[in-house]
Amino acid sequence: MLAPVAVAAASAGKHVLVEKPGARSAAELDAVAEAARRTGALVRVGFNHRYHRAFRKAREIFDSGALGEMMFIRGRYGHGGRPGYDKEWRAVPERSGGGELIDQGAHLIDLARWFLGDFTGVQGRAPTYFWNMPVEDNGFLLLETPRGQIAFLHASWTEWKNLFSFEIAGRVGKLEIGGLGGSYGLERLTWYRMSPEMGPPETMAWEYPMADDSWDAECAAFLEDIRLRRQPQPGIADAQAALRIIERIYCQQTPPRQTPSQQTPRESQA
Numbered sequence: 001m002l003a004p005v006a007v008a009a010a011s012a013g014k015h016v017l018v019e020k021p022g023a024r025s026a027a028e029l030d031a032v033a034e035a036a037r038r039t040g041a042l043v044r045v046g047f048n049h050r051y052h053r054a055f056r057k058a059r060e061i062f063d064s065g066a067l068g069e070m071m072f073i074r075g076r077y078g079h080g081g082r083p084g085y086d087k088e089w090r091a092v093p094e095r096s097g098g099g100e101l102i103d104q105g106a107h108l109i110d111l112a113r114w115f116l117g118d119f120t121g122v123q124g125r126a127p128t129y130f131w132n133m134p135v136e137d138n139g140f141l142l143l144e145t146p147r148g149q150i151a152f153l154h155a156s157w158t159e160w161k162n163l164f165s166f167e168i169a170g171r172v173g174k175l176e177i178g179g180l181g182g183s184y185g186l187e188r189l190t191w192y193r194m195s196p197e198m199g200p201p202e203t204m205a206w207e208y209p210m211a212d213d214s215w216d217a218e219c220a221a222f223l224e225d226i227r228l229r230r231q232p233q234p235g236i237a238d239a240q241a242a243l244r245i246i247e248r249i250y251c252q253q254t255p256p257r258q259t260p261s262q263q264t265p266r267e268s269q270a
Contacts, residue, residue: 003028010035010043017222019046021106022239024097025247033236044222044232045239047110051214051221054177054189055111057206058168061191062115067170073112073151074167077104078159079183081131085157091133098257099135101126101246105155108166109242110234112143112151115168118241119143119151124249126257130158141249173201181212 003023009016010032022045023029036043049055061067078100089095090103113119121144126136137157144150156163162183168175174192179185187208192201225232250257 003032006032006043007035010039010041013039013041015042015044015222015226017044017046017219020048020110020239021045021097021102021243021246022236023243024095024102026240026243029236029240029243036236042222042225042229042232043236044218044225045234045236046218047107047234047238048214048218049107049111049180050114050234051217052177052180052187052212053208053210053214054187054206056217057189058175058177059114061175062168066173066193067168067175068172069170070116070149071169071171072149073116073153073169074165075108075112075151075153076156076159076163076165077108078154078156079104079162080160081137081157086131086133091131091135093135093257096135098246098250099126099128099133099139100137100155100157101139101141101249102243103155103157105139105141105153105246106242108153108155109141109143109151109245110238111166112153113238113241114234116145116149116151118145119245120146122245122248124252126249126253139246139249141245143245181208187212 002018006016006018006022032043035041085091090099096102124139124141126139128135128137131137139155141153142150143153164178164180164184166177172194176190176192177188179187181187188205190203190205192203194201222232
């Protein structure tokens with residue numbers, strides 16, 4: 001229902017904060033973009049992980065140039081589901097658009113794009129190892145920018161201990177974000193600064209034991225978008241870029257997995 005509700009709101013001239021991934025497929029967001037263009041409504045897509053305290057600080061360091069030229073990103077995100085997970089809405093592709101790749105994997109893709117830019121090389125697998133469901137419970141991605149920078153990402157519904165880990169590696173330093181609070185553990189950012197003689201790096205760390213304020217910060221940014229009449233980031237284009245990557249992985253499966261927008265009415269009801 002994300003895309004239809006967003007279309008209705010934007011068509012009425014209302015500014016929209018639509019939760020990630022924004023739709024079941026990139027194509028479903030075309031109508032949202034058209035409605036926003038027609039009425040002037042602003043549309044933000046809720047990739048709130050950009051607003052976790054550790055990522056806000058990481059972005060500040062990244063923007064300063066202190067990491068040097070970027071090399072690669074390594075990200076992992078996962079949980080273990082719960083009894084009956086294979087009977088919930090996430091296991092129904094007509095509702096969810098896919099499995100773990102479009103769920104937690106969309107966050108990893110968005111974060112990787114935020115630091116490295118667009119990916120032209122897309123490889124990966126989306127297997128179902130554990131849960132008896134028609135969608136994937138694991139997603140493995142190897143993404144490459146035109147400059148040869150790599151993002152190696154793994155999203156999992158078979159991570160029996162909840163996990164979040166994200167590493168941003170430059171030529172002269174690395175940032176490591178671990179945990180998101182709650183069951184994912186203490187949110188922490190560590191900055192490893194390479195010295196000219198190399199060897200053990202100078203290390204600085206920030207810990208964030210307080211309650212997650214990412215949604216508050218996200219909403220505050222959207223209010224500022226509206227006040228300044230600026231296009232929100234992340235917006236529709238960011239969501240479509242992430243969804244296209246996911247769809248390319250689905251097409252690489254054997255047999256290729258269809259998105260809801262590619263299915264016929266009979267296939268959608270099967």
